[in-house]
Amino acid sequence: MNAAQRNRHAALLKATGYEDSPALTVKSSEGALPQGREISFAWLAGTVLTGVTSFLLMAGALQVSFNGQDTFSTPFEALSIQTTERVTASPTSLTGKTRRAKPITETRSDMQVIETSIREVVDGVSRISNRPFTTINATLATAPTALSDDIPTYDPVALLARNEPLRATAASELVSTDIYGADVEGEVTVMTAALDLSQPPRRAISDLNASQFVRLSVEGAYSEAAGPLMAYAAPGVSLRDLGAAGPDVAVAGVAENVTAMPKTRLAEDMGHLRTERILTIRENTALSDALMRNGFTLEMVSAVTRAMHNLVPGTNLTAGTRLRILFGPTRGTDTLMPYRVSIYDDTTHRVTVALTDRGQYVIALEPPKVEFTEEDTEEVNVANLPSIYRSIWETGRKHGLDDATIDRIAAMFAYDLDLTRRVSPGDSIEILLSGTAETQEEQELLYVALTLGNTVRELFRFQTADGVIDFYNPDGETGKQFLLRRPLEGGGTLRSRYGYRSHPIFGDYRLHSGVDLAARTGTPIYAGGDGIVEMAQWYSGYGRYVELRHANGYNTAYGHMTAIADGITPGTSVTQGQVIGYVGSTGQSTGPHLHYEIKINGNTVDPLAVKLPRANTLAPQYDSEFSNTIAQVRALLEQAGAAPASRVASN
Numbered sequence: 001m002n003a004a005q006r007n008r009h010a011a012l013l014k015a016t017g018y019e020d021s022p023a024l025t026v027k028s029s030e031g032a033l034p035q036g037r038e039i040s041f042a043w044l045a046g047t048v049l050t051g052v053t054s055f056l057l058m059a060g061a062l063q064v065s066f067n068g069q070d071t072f073s074t075p076f077e078a079l080s081i082q083t084t085e086r087v088t089a090s091p092t093s094l095t096g097k098t099r100r101a102k103p104i105t106e107t108r109s110d111m112q113v114i115e116t117s118i119r120e121v122v123d124g125v126s127r128i129s130n131r132p133f134t135t136i137n138a139t140l141a142t143a144p145t146a147l148s149d150d151i152p153t154y155d156p157v158a159l160l161a162r163n164e165p166l167r168a169t170a171a172s173e174l175v176s177t178d179i180y181g182a183d184v185e186g187e188v189t190v191m192t193a194a195l196d197l198s199q200p201p202r203r204a205i206s207d208l209n210a211s212q213f214v215r216l217s218v219e220g221a222y223s224e225a226a227g228p229l230m231a232y233a234a235p236g237v238s239l240r241d242l243g244a245a246g247p248d249v250a251v252a253g254v255a256e257n258v259t260a261m262p263k264t265r266l267a268e269d270m271g272h273l274r275t276e277r278i279l280t281i282r283e284n285t286a287l288s289d290a291l292m293r294n295g296f297t298l299e300m301v302s303a304v305t306r307a308m309h310n311l312v313p314g315t316n317l318t319a320g321t322r323l324r325i326l327f328g329p330t331r332g333t334d335t336l337m338p339y340r341v342s343i344y345d346d347t348t349h350r351v352t353v354a355l356t357d358r359g360q361y362v363i364a365l366e367p368p369k370v371e372f373t374e375e376d377t378e379e380v381n382v383a384n385l386p387s388i389y390r391s392i393w394e395t396g397r398k399h400g401l402d403d404a405t406i407d408r409i410a411a412m413f414a415y416d417l418d419l420t421r422r423v424s425p426g427d428s429i430e431i432l433l434s435g436t437a438e439t440q441e442e443q444e445l446l447y448v449a450l451t452l453g454n455t456v457r458e459l460f461r462f463q464t465a466d467g468v469i470d471f472y473n474p475d476g477e478t479g480k481q482f483l484l485r486r487p488l489e490g491g492g493t494l495r496s497r498y499g500y501r502s503h504p505i506f507g508d509y510r511l512h513s514g515v516d517l518a519a520r521t522g523t524p525i526y527a528g529g530d531g532i533v534e535m536a537q538w539y540s541g542y543g544r545y546v547e548l549r550h551a552n553g554y555n556t557a558y559g560h561m562t563a564i565a566d567g568i569t570p571g572t573s574v575t576q577g578q579v580i581g582y583v584g585s586t587g588q589s590t591g592p593h594l595h596y597e598i599k600i601n602g603n604t605v606d607p608l609a610v611k612l613p614r615a616n617t618l619a620p621q622y623d624s625e626f627s628n629t630i631a632q633v634r635a636l637l638e639q640a641g642a643a644p645a646s647r648v649a650s651n
Contacts, residue, residue, distance in 0.1 A: 106377055137431075146296070153490065159407070294398070317343070326338070340352060386422070386423060393410070409448055459473055461629075477617050495593060527577065544563065561583065
């Protein structure tokens with residue numbers, strides 16, 4: 001390229017914005033700012049770090065957002081660690097206005113010990129003595145906490161197998177609910193002997209004296225004399241006192257059998273998974289016991305008491321003290337953990353301890369004020385309600401019941417109820433036990449009533465002549481059903497109900513003649529009841545299929561098995577709970593599940609809704625004795641309800 005061409009190219013490059021400058025360099029002048037053709041490593045490093053930091057912050061924000069959180073902080077936004085400057089929550093906080101208010105339900109947690117005179121027969125001798133009984137009347141827990149973290153996995157068949165009817169023991173023989181009807185001191189032994197008729201008793205009163213007594217007592221009782229004579233009513237009792245009212249007097253009463261709908265209030269600065277519980281201590285209680293009964297672990301109790309030691313050196317809570325506990329989610333589980341606990345002397349704030357991001361409990365400011373009521377209350381997180389099964393365990397452990405008793409209570413209702421269904425606010429349980437938790441003797445369960453919605457299910461303890469102890473409803477039927485409703489290990493997950501639906505494979509609208517219970521391939525399938533194998537083979541779209549014939553025209557069918565259990569062949573007898581096959585996806589199936597059918601006289605019915613006969617009913621010979629037992633138990637419960645002063649715990 002000659003000089004003229006070079007000059008022409010240089011002119012063109014200059015015209016387009018290029019210039020002949022020194023090469024890029026990092027060697028700038030000492031102490032001077034970099035020039036246009038020089039690079040600063042500090043500037044480059046700062047730019048890269050800014051980009052990396054921005055990326056990490058955006059990624060973290062997206063992660064907590066996808067997890068349903070609204071902050072990196074474990075406690076809620078209003079939590080402020082105590083400083084020299086007190087911060088108060090604004091009543092017009094925009095944060096509070098943008099949150100949906102949560103329903104609040106009244107909670108009941110009454111545990112009472114009552115004493116009454118009981119007649120019991122020991123070695124043929126009738127004795128009358130005072131015996132203690134424990135009653136529990138509580139709403140079912142609506143928040144799953146650490147109390148029920150380690151409960152047995154729900155498996156209806158295994159649950160029922162662990163809780164077969166009891167055999168009478170020496171201790172259970174001494175349990176009696178035969179109320180004597182009068183208070184006694186110590187123990188009274190009643191002995192009977194034949195009357196000696198050879199020596200008639202001496203005359204103690206003459207006919208004249210007897211007639212005078214009748215005239216003064218019976219006739220005088222109806223005279224016009226002032227004041228009652230030989231009457232049982234105390235002086236001054238009026239008809240109004242006895243329940244009658246005049247036309248101008250309004251009759252006041254207490255509404256019974258009324259369902260209280262939850263009220264709502266503004267949930268200030270509360271996350272959608274958080275719930276708050278407010279309760280009143282009914283009698284002097286150790287702080288550690290009150291916290292343990294409300295979802296605190298031993299480690300949490302130790303941390304809380306250590307944090308508040310300087311402000312609350314005592315370890316006991318007096319009657320009338322209020323606890324206000326805020327629960328929040330635990331990452332990776334549906335268990336709620338205590339974020340904050342506040343102690344109030346009636347309505348005066350005493351101390352608050354809250355959880356920090358580092359998992360430590362420290363002294364914190366008083367939470368936003370609320371209006372305290374006489375009743376205990378709890379916010380209901382409808383998105384995180386526990387199952388009935390877990391709620392029974394949570395409530396039982398809260399009231400100090402041993403695991404064996406709670407397990408038996410759950411088993412009583414496992415036939416009749418789907419315990420995997422979520423509990424509803426206001427559902428409750430009532431329990432009657434012999435003795436007290438402080439006695440060395442093992443407490444015996446005498447009565448359980450489970451109230452779900454408007455339905456009450458009662459079961460009474462009763463012992464038959466052969467020494468078998470079981471629990472019966474007021475009609476004399478056990479909770480045990482004739483057939484299982486979900487006959488596989490763990491109960492499975494309901495995927496399709498009984499009824500008309502669009503077929504998942506063929507797409508047409510047809511009757512689904514059973515229920516589909518999804519489970520892992522190989523999950524054991526149990527016989528729904530005692531019966532005889534009618535069919536055990538490959539059966540069209542059902543795949544590997546077993547059908548059992550039971551008494552009274554009932555049949556059950558099991559489809560899509562991956563394998564039929566050894567020995568299950570036509571004509572073989574099976575017992576309820578026996579393994580007859582394993583979950584699979586054979587035949588016309590879209591995934592591993594059990595197709596379960598119940599047939600009555602050849603017609604299919606809904607296995608989850610059909611009313612099934614009970615497996616055991618009391619013989620008519622026990623009708624009178626069982627009715628007496630029911631009356632005695634109800635009398636004990638009424639006595640507990642009429643004695644509020646005997647309440648020993650409500651926290």
